[in-house]
Amino acid sequence: MTEQLSQILAPYHGQKGILIPVLQKVQEELGYLPEEAVSEVAHFVGVSESEVYGVASFYAQFRFERQGEHTIKVCQGTACHVRGGRRILEAVERELGIQPGETTEDYKFSLETVACFGSCALAPVMVVDKTVCGRMTTARARKMLAEY
Ligand code: FES
Incomplete structure (x- = not known):
């Protein structure tokens, strides 16, 4: 998944205030936000994993469990x-x-x-x-x- 995440994150390199758009893109591509993705996004954006969870849990659109087809x-x-x-x-x-x-x-x-x-x-x-x-x-x- 790391390779796939790298490709998803690449266009956002060097940009600021991108946490939510990045989470939306990751969810669009993977269907949900698995632990590994949250960890990668946190590292990429430069915040802690708990901050990513905090932001993502605030919005009903984000899911942490794999969804059905x-x-x-x-x-x-x-x-x-x-x-x-x-x-x-x-x-x-x-x-x-x-x-x-x-x-x-x-x-x-x-x-x-x-x-x-x-x-x-x-x-x-x-x-x-x-x-x-x-x-x-x-x-x-x-x-x-x-x-x-
Ligand atoms: S109550 Fe409005 S669509 Fe079901």
């Missing part, structure tokens, strides 16, 4: 809740064998819940990677997961 987000906001969002979530949990915040053992799927996607008219809503799937049913959710 696909991210499934199931809305649990009010509009989705009253239209069966909970049942959709339970069906996905059963199908994947994981809870929100977890990733399947084969790193195929990560599951998250969201408070509202802003697509309430399409409730209940599930988002697979960047595809918004409205008016979900448990059968459609299972079918979609099987297609992946």
Whole structure:
């Protein structure tokens, strides 16, 4: 990974105030911020690892755990809740064998819940990677997961 990290960091050589852009780039390339990357970034930027963790943990966008190839987000906001969002979530949990915040053992799927996607008219809503799937049913959710 060190070689890959060196390539990611190279364009930032000699620049200042780059911690967040560097972390964003590393996460974009690796999908998350592994310990080794945090250590390399800290060394590269000239701050301690705990400072890097402190900054990265402040922002919800940064992850320290490897994510699945696909991210499934199931809305649990009010509009989705009253239209069966909970049942959709339970069906996905059963199908994947994981809870929100977890990733399947084969790193195929990560599951998250969201408070509202802003697509309430399409409730209940599930988002697979960047595809918004409205008016979900448990059968459609299972079918979609099987297609992946
Ligand atoms: S409550 Fe689910 S999209 Fe708004």
